[in-house]
Amino acid sequence: MAKSRKEFTPLQRRQLQKEANNECAWCGNKDPEDWQFHHINGNPEMTVLANGIMLCRNCHGKADNGYSITMDQLYSRKSELQKAMPPETEKSNIAGAKKILKSSLQSNEVNVGNVGGDFVFSPKSEVHIHQKPRKSADTEKYPDGTIGSDMYAHGYIKYLAEKATEAQIKSNIKATPQKFYTLFARDHGLTPFFSLLEKLPAAIEFMQKKIDGTRFARGLGYKFYHTFDEHKAMIDNPKGRNKR
Numbered sequence: 001m002a003k004s005r006k007e008f009t010p011l012q013r014r015q016l017q018k019e020a021n022n023e024c025a026w027c028g029n030k031d032p033e034d035w036q037f038h039h040i041n042g043n044p045e046m047t048v049l050a051n052g053i054m055l056c057r058n059c060h061g062k063a064d065n066g067y068s069i070t071m072d073q074l075y076s077r078k079s080e081l082q083k084a085m086p087p088e089t090e091k092s093n094i095a096g097a098k099k100i101l102k103s104s105l106q107s108n109e110v111n112v113g114n115v116g117g118d119f120v121f122s123p124k125s126e127v128h129i130h131q132k133p134r135k136s137a138d139t140e141k142y143p144d145g146t147i148g149s150d151m152y153a154h155g156y157i158k159y160l161a162e163k164a165t166e167a168q169i170k171s172n173i174k175a176t177p178q179k180f181y182t183l184f185a186r187d188h189g190l191t192p193f194f195s196l197l198e199k200l201p202a203a204i205e206f207m208q209k210k211i212d213g214t215r216f217a218r219g220l221g222y223k224f225y226h227t228f229d230e231h232k233a234m235i236d237n238p239k240g241r242n243k244r
Contacts, residue, residue, distance in 0.1 A: 029056035148193030160207035
């Protein structure tokens with residue numbers, strides 16, 4: 001059943017307009033007649049400020065298709081906009097992030113901190129601010145405690161998305177890795193990389209099913225991908241890698 005669309009309130013729209021500095025948050029279009037308000041995670045029922053961003057009509061269409069402008073790109077842009085906001089908006093931003101994560105991940109308690117405009121999540125009951133540890137270039141843009149922030153989890157989900165893309169293309173189905181990130185987000189509220197690490201088993205199962213269900217993979221007679229444990233072993237011992 002399709003989710004009913006809920007519009008952002010006039011007060012929320014004014015806040016998102018202010019956050020975007022009176023222009024499209026993506027391309028800088030300053031024409032008010034073109035401004036629209038986008039639900040970043042694709043859930044039209046989740047009208048909290050943390051899930052909203054002001055875009056022009058053209059960029060909104062690109063964001064809706066999930067390919068030209070991706071959800072992850074919009075979350076990163078949202079973080080940049082929030083860094084430029086006055087300090088008094090921090091409390092409302094944290095509250096909004098906490099609400100969106102609780103709803104999306106169906107978690108009983110989510111701890112949300114804000115470090116330099118970036119949301120940091122962990123499964124605790126308090127709200128606090130802490131420093132982020134140094135990360136690799138691939139994972140540093142994702143909040144602590146998420147799949148994207150973990151070297152092993154990030155790499156394996158990216159690997160499976162690429163294998164799923166390959167399997168579908170070889171089955172004459174148009175696909176890109178972003179397609180699978182977007183499909184996962186429609187079921188779970190956030191893309192795999194922005195989901196908490198507790199969602200890793202669900203993300204792995206989702207990606208593997210997308211591979212196993214293709215005509216190409218079914219005809220092989222063997223798994224078209226290695227397991228998560230094999231993936232970790234290959235990272236820890238690069239010389240032992242196989243070609244699969």
